[in-house]
Amino acid sequence: LSAPTDPKRPRPRPSASRVLHLGLPPGALASRILTVGDPARAALLASHLTPRPQDKGRLFIHSSSRGFTTYTGLFLSTPISIISFGMGSQMIDFLVRESRDVAPPGPIIIISYGSAGGLKPTVPVGTCVIISQSVNITRNSDHWTSGKGTPYNISLPVPANPRLTSHIYSQVKQSSPCVLGESATTCSFYSSQARTDGNFDDRNTTLISQIQKKANPTSMEMESFHLLDLARSTRGQNRIASGSAVVVVANRVTGEVVEGRKLAEVEGRVGVALLRAVCGVDLGEIWEGEDLNDG
Numbered sequence: 001l002s003a004p005t006d007p008k009r010p011r012p013r014p015s016a017s018r019v020l021h022l023g024l025p026p027g028a029l030a031s032r033i034l035t036v037g038d039p040a041r042a043a044l045l046a047s048h049l050t051p052r053p054q055d056k057g058r059l060f061i062h063s064s065s066r067g068f069t070t071y072t073g074l075f076l077s078t079p080i081s082i083i084s085f086g087m088g089s090q091m092i093d094f095l096v097r098e099s100r101d102v103a104p105p106g107p108i109i110i111i112s113y114g115s116a117g118g119l120k121p122t123v124p125v126g127t128c129v130i131i132s133q134s135v136n137i138t139r140n141s142d143h144w145t146s147g148k149g150t151p152y153n154i155s156l157p158v159p160a161n162p163r164l165t166s167h168i169y170s171q172v173k174q175s176s177p178c179v180l181g182e183s184a185t186t187c188s189f190y191s192s193q194a195r196t197d198g199n200f201d202d203r204n205t206t207l208i209s210q211i212q213k214k215a216n217p218t219s220m221e222m223e224s225f226h227l228l229d230l231a232r233s234t235r236g237q238n239r240i241a242s243g244s245a246v247v248v249v250a251n252r253v254t255g256e257v258v259e260g261r262k263l264a265e266v267e268g269r270v271g272v273a274l275l276r277a278v279c280g281v282d283l284g285e286i287w288e289g290e291d292l293n294d295g
């Protein structure tokens with residue numbers, strides 16, 4: 001590992017030029033990033049890209065040893081990167097910090113696109129939820145240790161970038177059933193999403209109603225809160241604007257589950273709408289009126 005000597009590039013790298021977990025050198029990413037969990041979804045989205053001139057007729061593709069696959073190319077002449085990360089907030093942490101490190105200097109946008117559980121009976125499976133804000137649901141191990149507090153902590157909400165979000169919403173709703181809604185991001189697919197399992201003492205049988213008392217989520221997934229939280233903590237010229245979109249695959253209140261062919265069709269349609277949204281947004285407008293020198 002090279003030592004992190006430059007304070008502007010504080011993350012260790014396996015060589016002088018590549019970030020450690022994404023495995024990317026500077027120049028590999030565009031300022032517009034669409035990120036997905038599933039590598040197959042990333043490949044599907046990347047099938048709509050054409051190579052950048054500098055990539056000599058081949059789309060830039062890099063799969064890292066830590067499970068990240070990056071595609072960089074052009075969508076309707078605009079540079080975009082698509083990165084698959086697997087699952088969970090820890091992978092999002094690597095993705096956001098290391099992408100920021102090797103992305104072009106200046107503000108960037110990162111949009112995540114995933115699947116989710118639904119929490120409103122009025123929002124059927126196959127609906128796309130554009131996330132306006134997200135709360136974080138985390139298992140509180142101290143409760144098991146000391147008996148104090150509640151088994152799960154429910155954070156205050158963190159908003160998505162409002163301009164980016166309204167742009168994405170207006171694009172996606174043109175082609176797909178789509179609502180604006182809040183999300184509950186969880187630290188587990190199981191315990192903190194209120195799935196019960198006799199092998200574990202999870203104390204989660206009333207969790208969904210507790211979340212609904214404190215927040216108003218339409219969806220439940222595992223990454224958006226951390227993406228929004230990290231993005232809002234960026235400052236100055238290198239800030240990040242973020243947003244998130246999910247397709248409801250299972251409604252946790254009604255028990256409805258999306259049928260495979262319908263999911264594939266919706267996933268593809270929303271994916272193309274998001275590519276259009278991410279590539280069509282005017283980056284200047286996102287930060288209009290903000291002081292980019294405040295960092």
Ligand code: R1P
Pocket residue numbers: 036037038086087088113114115116189221222223
């Ligand atoms: C759990 O199965 C995974 O599905 C959702 C959750 O956020 C979690 O990552 O997203 P993806 O379908 O994008 O992976």
Ligand code: URA
Pocket residue numbers: 115116117118189193220221222249250
């Ligand atoms: N992803 C999740 O995190 N939860 C679900 O119920 C479905 C997809």
